[in-house]
Amino acid sequence: MRKFGAAVAALTVALVVVGWFNRPATSTEWAAWVQTLGVLAAILWALRLQALASKQSLRQAGQVAAIFATNMHWVFRELNDACGKRSWPDYMVNRRILDEILAQGREVTLQLLDGRSLAMVSSLRAIAVEALEMTSPHTEGGNWSHLQLYFDKRLPSIAAWLSATGHPPESSGPTDYVGLRTSFGQLGGR
Structure with a gap:
């Protein structure tokens, strides 16, 4: 200016x-x-x-990136908890949510992000894809402790990205997914 x-x-x-x-x-x-x-x-x-529109676009892209990272942290915590409880319904719902969050992360315009935010979004996209690939073959009788360890190892990385970009992780979830759990319960028959 x-x-x-x-x-x-x-x-x-x-x-x-x-x-x-x-x-x-x-x-x-x-x-x-x-x-x-x-x-x-x-x-x-x-x-x-x-110039003002450009600054606003940069600020909005940064906010969407932070929301993506916050949602990733939340869903990884939920998946970690579901694996610890060996709760198949919670696991399946949160895996679907992870898929939705990855779609949200793919909507972040990388050209509008700067150094740390760009690295964070790229890294978190890769972690989300890896998590989806890792969790797709899991069954109700599968190796729960192996998955819990996987999510437990990734949580500090996600929290570190959030802190490095000035958005420390929150303890509560970003969205109430009770309706999704209810609908899954009806679909899953349990």
Whole structure:
């Protein structure tokens, strides 16, 4: 914004200097000067609006990335708990939620992210894909302790990414998925 202000100030000084030495004499020259000033003001205003829109897009992309990371942390905690309790319904619901969260993470526009946020989203996408691949063959009678250990090892990495980007993990979940659990209970027959 300072560069923009400096450019506007320099342009104003240049116009004043030109206007001082080359004063308009006729009404046509005055009209040309007024029109020129109007066009320049419109161009500067458009540039300012573009800069503001760009900053807002960057801020929104960062917020979506933080929400993605927070949701990843939450669902990994839930999957870890489900594996610890050996709860098949909770496990299946949270695995579906993980799939939805990965879809959310794929919607983050990487071109709008900067260093840490970009690295965080890329890393968390890879972790989510790995988790989905790891959990897809799991059955109700499968190796629960192996999966719990897997989720337990990934939670500190996700929490570290959140902290590094200025969004420390929260203790509660981002969304209430009670309705999804209820609907799964009806589908699962348990």
